[in-house]
Amino acid sequence: MGSACRLSAVRPGKTTVGRIVAHKLGLPAVDVDDDVLEVAWKRPVAAVLASLGGRQFLEAEGGALCQFSASGCVVSLTGSNPLHAEAMLHVRQSGLVVYLDVDVEDILQRLGRMKVNRIVGQEAGVPMRDILLYRKQFYEKWLDVRVLCGRADTEEEVAEKVVRAVQRYQSRDEETYVSTRRSGEERSKEKAYFSDVAVEGLAADGGLYVPRNGFPQVDAGEWKRLVPMSYPERALLLLEKCIHPLDVSAADLRSMVFKAYGSNFFSEEVAPVKHLMEHQFVLELFHGPTGSFKDLALQLMPQLFAHCLPLMCNYLVVVATSGDTGSAVLSGFSRLSGVDAQRTGVLVFFPEEGVSEIQKLQMLGFGEGNGRAVGVLSDFDFCQKSIKRMFGESGLAGYLAVEYGTVLSTANSINWARLLPQVVYHSSCYLDLCRDGAIRFGEPVDVCIPTGNFGNAMSAIYAKQMGVPIRKVICASNHNRVITDLINTGEYDLRRRRLLLSHSPAIDILKSSNVERFIFHASDGDGGLVEDLFTRLDTQKHFRVAAPLLGRMRQEVQAGCCSEDECLSAVRRVHARTGYLMDTHTGVAKAVADRLQDGSCPVVLCSTAHYAKFAPAVFKALGIQNPPEDPVEQLRQLERTAPRPGGHRDMLRGLRGGSGTHSVCQADYRELEEKVESFIFSPPSYESNPISSSPPRC
Numbered sequence: 001m002g003s004a005c006r007l008s009a010v011r012p013g014k015t016t017v018g019r020i021v022a023h024k025l026g027l028p029a030v031d032v033d034d035d036v037l038e039v040a041w042k043r044p045v046a047a048v049l050a051s052l053g054g055r056q057f058l059e060a061e062g063g064a065l066c067q068f069s070a071s072g073c074v075v076s077l078t079g080s081n082p083l084h085a086e087a088m089l090h091v092r093q094s095g096l097v098v099y100l101d102v103d104v105e106d107i108l109q110r111l112g113r114m115k116v117n118r119i120v121g122q123e124a125g126v127p128m129r130d131i132l133l134y135r136k137q138f139y140e141k142w143l144d145v146r147v148l149c150g151r152a153d154t155e156e157e158v159a160e161k162v163v164r165a166v167q168r169y170q171s172r173d174e175e176t177y178v179s180t181r182r183s184g185e186e187r188s189k190e191k192a193y194f195s196d197v198a199v200e201g202l203a204a205d206g207g208l209y210v211p212r213n214g215f216p217q218v219d220a221g222e223w224k225r226l227v228p229m230s231y232p233e234r235a236l237l238l239l240e241k242c243i244h245p246l247d248v249s250a251a252d253l254r255s256m257v258f259k260a261y262g263s264n265f266f267s268e269e270v271a272p273v274k275h276l277m278e279h280q281f282v283l284e285l286f287h288g289p290t291g292s293f294k295d296l297a298l299q300l301m302p303q304l305f306a307h308c309l310p311l312m313c314n315y316l317v318v319v320a321t322s323g324d325t326g327s328a329v330l331s332g333f334s335r336l337s338g339v340d341a342q343r344t345g346v347l348v349f350f351p352e353e354g355v356s357e358i359q360k361l362q363m364l365g366f367g368e369g370n371g372r373a374v375g376v377l378s379d380f381d382f383c384q385k386s387i388k389r390m391f392g393e394s395g396l397a398g399y400l401a402v403e404y405g406t407v408l409s410t411a412n413s414i415n416w417a418r419l420l421p422q423v424v425y426h427s428s429c430y431l432d433l434c435r436d437g438a439i440r441f442g443e444p445v446d447v448c449i450p451t452g453n454f455g456n457a458m459s460a461i462y463a464k465q466m467g468v469p470i471r472k473v474i475c476a477s478n479h480n481r482v483i484t485d486l487i488n489t490g491e492y493d494l495r496r497r498r499l500l501l502s503h504s505p506a507i508d509i510l511k512s513s514n515v516e517r518f519i520f521h522a523s524d525g526d527g528g529l530v531e532d533l534f535t536r537l538d539t540q541k542h543f544r545v546a547a548p549l550l551g552r553m554r555q556e557v558q559a560g561c562c563s564e565d566e567c568l569s570a571v572r573r574v575h576a577r578t579g580y581l582m583d584t585h586t587g588v589a590k591a592v593a594d595r596l597q598d599g600s601c602p603v604v605l606c607s608t609a610h611y612a613k614f615a616p617a618v619f620k621a622l623g624i625q626n627p628p629e630d631p632v633e634q635l636r637q638l639e640r641t642a643p644r645p646g647g648h649r650d651m652l653r654g655l656r657g658g659s660g661t662h663s664v665c666q667a668d669y670r671e672l673e674e675k676v677e678s679f680i681f682s683p684p685s686y687e688s689n690p691i692s693s694s695p696p697r698c
């Protein structure tokens with residue numbers, strides 16, 4: 001390690017761990033208690049604490065640390081050092097702060113064994129546990145790197161983890177991303193960091209980004225530590241492992257995650273899992289502000305995006321939506337503040353006649369701030385193609401960069417920063433099942449996912465790669481069964497397939513983009529093969545995977561589909577039997593799980609939307625004739641019909657506040673371009689300060 005690198009291990013047991021680490025690294029070990037404080041004070045530390053009292057002791061201790069400088073050694077701090085801001089600033093300047101994140105109960109036991117009966121802060125008779133919990137916030141504030149210690153970890157094991165954590169910090173180049181379409185030599189030249197892929201979306205060769213070295217492994221001891229934690233805490237610890245600290249520091253990640261998964265979710269648990277019947281559970285992914293699972297990704301992704309943007313340019317995110325993505329993107333980006341909000345705008349194009357009344361009202365509810373939704377008198381395909389054109393031959397993107405200093409970007413579901421946050425809820429669900437006693441850690445579960453673009457399913461596969469004991473990912477389709485056919489026959493065939501309307505429109509998809517990541521994964525990263533297959537899909541509308549690869553795909557994924565009637569009847573039966581009302585996408589998952597899952601382990605149905613979002617289809621499922629026309633009344637009536645899972649607070653509020661006028665374009669590419677340009681020139685709430693007012697400097 002570099003000579004300027006100092007390692008500061010915080011936490012009891014740290015002295016021993018510090019010594020082992022120092023030994024492994026061939027560096028001297030320094031213990032602040034023994035080697036700094038006692039030397040400076042020429043008295044035992046305990047005696048100084050007894051005579052000064054806590055507050056003065058902290059000052060004296062911090063002052064002594066400020067006087068102490070060292071490099072190229074491993075320093076074990078005291079448990080109270082992190083409470084002294086000036087001292088910690090000093091420490092951080094010359095080294096790396098490693099936080100040994102030990103379970104509080106373990107610390108209490110260790111202190112008991114050591115017969116420690118006094119630590120700083122204890123004078124007032126505050127229980128030791130409270131002091132430790134109070135200190136945690138300071139440890140969290142100063143850490144560069146966290147080492148999550150399992151409750152059974154030995155000091156040797158912890159030291160090993162420390163060494164690996166430090167190595168990780170120093171090897172950002174090990175955590176780069178590659179395109180699914182490159183192989184061999186080409187790939188080794190590439191260097192895309194998290195910051196790049198969070199902004200870029202698609203790779204230059206048309207492939208999707210994936211981590212070069214796969215996902216980090218989380219060991220059983222670490223998973224168990226996560227069991228008692230809250231959703232944002234779990235999210236933070238898991239994402240710290242997946243995003244290199246030099247791309248997003250632990251402190252920045254913390255503030256983003258806690259902002260993303262806070263009171264904007266109307267369940268404190270964020271993504272609670274509920275028992276449905278027998279061995280079936282429902283993972284409720286609809287408690288976010290817009291009522292679909294897309295919020296889980298899109299409340300966080302804009303913050304990561306804004307954080308990773310290169311300085312100097314402004315960004316305009318253009319999105320085509322067939323429904324749920326639009327409001328989720330607008331909601332997520334609307335929560336940016338300050339400079340981030342000024343630098344990033346969002347423009348959503350939706351098929352004016354092709355989205356539900358509720359979806360439209362939800363999007364138009366975000367008509368202020370840095371986002372705007374525009375209706376297009378055409379279908380989703382036209383919106384999507386027009387956006388592709390803006391980035392491609394039209395030259396619009398280049399023109400906007402030069403003329404306005406504004407870079408066009410997209411936030412679609414292939415963006416890595418959108419996929420990654422979804423790994424958290426699959427993990428969190430498993431941990432909740434452990435916490436609630438439904439399973440013991442290590443026992444398998446299946447998850448059944450209504451699948452469109454395969455993002456949700458792919459993130460479950462990644463959660464499994466990190467160590468979550470998921471047995472099968474069951475992909476559920478409606479009668480647009482392209483994924484089901486792929487998994488069951490090995491053939492991806494668009495040649496004679498037309499998109500059929502359904503009661504579960506969010507999975508009405510023919511080109512399922514994240515399947516590319518899955519095939520990359522199942523083929524052990526064969527970029528040449530992926531390139532070949534997906535080029536063929538583009539040009540010949542068809543490909544077939546070879547039997548051995550199909551076998552590997554089927555080891556992880558099962559797939560099934562259901563008819564429209566089966567979906568509606570699943571919603572009706574569940575409601576009649578349990579009082580639980582699910583939306584039609586969840587209904588697809590339920591119907592398919594009933595058919596495919598064998599009951600030998602629990603199965604989690606991913607509920608990707610609140611029933612209110614697809615109210616007309618849900619009325620139909622329940623056999624309710626002549627439902628009210630007014631969306632607000634629709635929601636009210638459904639709420640009265642179903643004791644569970646309760647109404648969606650924000651959706652109701654949004655619908656009441658929504659409507660007003662919005663602009664609508666003809667099915668003419670030029671008109672869409674004009675919308676983009678006029679938006680850049682005067683984004684909604686920054687009339688006085690258009691994002692184009694800063695000089696073009698790209």
Ligand SMILES: *Cc1c(COP(=O)(O)O)cnc(C)c1O
Nearest residue numbers: 324452453454455456506608609
């Ligand atoms: C987007 C969406 C899906 C599809 O998710 P993918 O990750 O694209 O498979 C399923 N259900 C609902 C309600 C959605 O909004």
